[in-house]
Amino acid sequence: MSDPSCPVPVLDAPAALAAAASLAGEFAAGAAERDARRTLPYAEVDRLAASGLLAITVPAAHGGADLPAAVVAEVFRRLAAGDPNLAQIPHSHFVYVNLLRRRGTADQRGRLFAEVLGGKRFGNAQTEFGTRHVRDHRTALTPDGTGRWRLNGTKFYCTGALFADWIPVLAHLGVDGPMHVAWVRRDAEGVEVVDDWDGIGQRTTASGTVRLRNVAVGGEWITPYATEFDGPQTYGAFAQVLHAAIDAGIARAAVEEAAEFVRTKSRPYPDAGVERAADDPLTVHAFGEMELSLRGAEALLAEAASAVDAAGADLTGSSAAAASLAVAAARAATAQVAVAVSSRVFEAAGTRSALAGLNLDRHWRNARVHTLHDPAAWKVQHLGRWALDGAPPPRHGQL
Template sequence: MSTLTATGNRLKQLRQRFNPIFEKIAAGAAERDRSGELPRAEIAELAAAGFGAVRIAESDGGAGATLPELFELFVDLAAADTNIAQALRSHFAFVEDRLISASGPGRDKWLARFVAGELVGNSWTEIGTVKVGEVITKVTPDGVGGFKINGTKYYSTGSIFADWLDTYAERTDTGKRIIAAVRAHQPGVALAEDWDGFGQRTTGTGTSTFTHASVEEENLIDFDTRFKYQTAFYQQVLLAVLAGSAKAAEREFAVELKNRRRTFSHGAANVASEDPQLLQVIGEVSAAAFAATATVERVSNALQGAYDSALQLQAGAISAEADEAANDYAELASAQAQVALTPLVLTALTHAFDALAASATSTSKNLDRHWRNARTAGNHNPWVFKARLIGDLAVNGTQLPRVWAIGASK
């Protein structure tokens, strides 16, 4: 059996396993967006079914999915509910980091947690007028062999659903930047769902506050050891969200047009579902969804190359220079995809409304959530900066940075 055949079979099996859950998720997505109800039960069902462990090797209790397979599933999930896909963004990034970490009891412990259904949320972005690059969340020795963490974070996507919080912090004893894996359910950890964006409303995003919360030394990870393609990976989840938004819009607008009973005297057909101009609009949305999905696949392949490179470097099979090149390629691929997909998908979702009439704007249909969700996802990590950096690479050979920071400019 060829590698491609084996990969195709595994993806087919994974879809058979998770598609029934995705279909249930899709059925309630519009109402959750309208009411603001968080998808706690849906995410819990995914975790219980092993979705959070699909990247873990079969020998360790997971499904052994490659990155292209993972992101095929991510697009499927995003087409069902983009909020849930984005809520799991940090979990899969943390899984990825643990997959390429050094072998040993610590790594094994984390893999077992993932297989058991435990999830990881995000807590990276400092709140307030912190300077760019400054870290004001601190981890301090408690004097009895452990550590305490204090600080406040915003944009803590998915943390409300999580068992652990992937928290960017600084040690007071060494001054080193670290990732503190903090147990979410303990005194001293407060999670607020206070994200007020007009899209991605149910991602469980908001403020995380740490007040003398405990963290074990074994769960302090040197930030410099994080997987090098992390920024590209985080961006890829948002690309999957964009592709999923386009696929969901294609599906729902097509159903609306098929069932439409009203038409116009100056239309091109007596029945809206047979009007060639309206069919063209749906066709163009479908084509955009196809292009978005294909672009996600190309980025997935670049990420898989970076993952493979990390393992080869650990084994001494390639040079450090070759590993850097693989990671640079993954970063470039995700940036190029972001620059291309953001306007492509947003334009397609805007155009989708041209296939219907004023009734398409009815809040009861909630079709506008697809545009709102894509617009919100597209505003992360502004693509205009990426376009400039891609141009700098093309003209001057300047490689893209792989770590980004945000904060006050003064």
């Protein structure tokens, strides 16, 4: 857990982008080995927090840089190109900072934003196993008769929780009441974080289980959640554009690592009549097609992040819908290109690229797992309904 006595630097946009690029280079150096050994990146997460990058969306009124979504998305894309695990770990941190600024009380904002500026980190305990669907929850806050609440439930896919100081927990207020967020300390009595994540990709995110057994929660640490979706909002679009940035980073890393392999290790196919594999016209064409598709996805990502910022500046039903649709397009495109490119690089790089010791397959495994967060097909459905009938997308946290 982080040290609250060490305030982090407040980064403007150029400094944030430079820090992300620098850290991405550091993280890339050990990414393959961490994946192969499933070495959890405690030291790297500490470096990320100490850099000030996790505080870049704290509002200016609370002493933060208040950087726009366009910058945050590019920070995520750069980090993901270094190690997408280290980009995904703080995803929920940014999402719940966003909820705090939108729905938190003045006291909650004052206290928790100060924590973030002091280097503290938020995780998440949101999704559950065994419910009807991803937005169905059984975890509940129930009154204990003393003016406080008791939190009970089990959550999974709790990315960031193992590395966090605070765990925002999505729960019913009352057994069947509206959804709220309970802010609980990682070390609070009754909180157990279990490292049981065993996915084939994103292996070092520690996206495992959080068990909550009669955790005491004061009313001052409960924030409304369901009401966020009663009107126009960009909460879901902001969360989703960061996921798209992670996918774009995975794809870029796969192309760059494969290109380096082709330049230095691949042999040319005899029929090409060239000395270097990088001069084989079929290889050049394959990389050109991958670059073309990736540039298109990156452009959609940048456009989507800008649409989130535009809607935030003038929030209406129309601007919120435009942001959600732009993000849906980016999310569908980056998901598709991440999986396709991270698979095709083997075809372009040749047989030796499949050696296990290179661990080049981690890019495909990371892409395949991360793109499962939300079905890309539903993004396309909402785009199609808009194109045909002008139907606005639904309001929820996954669009």
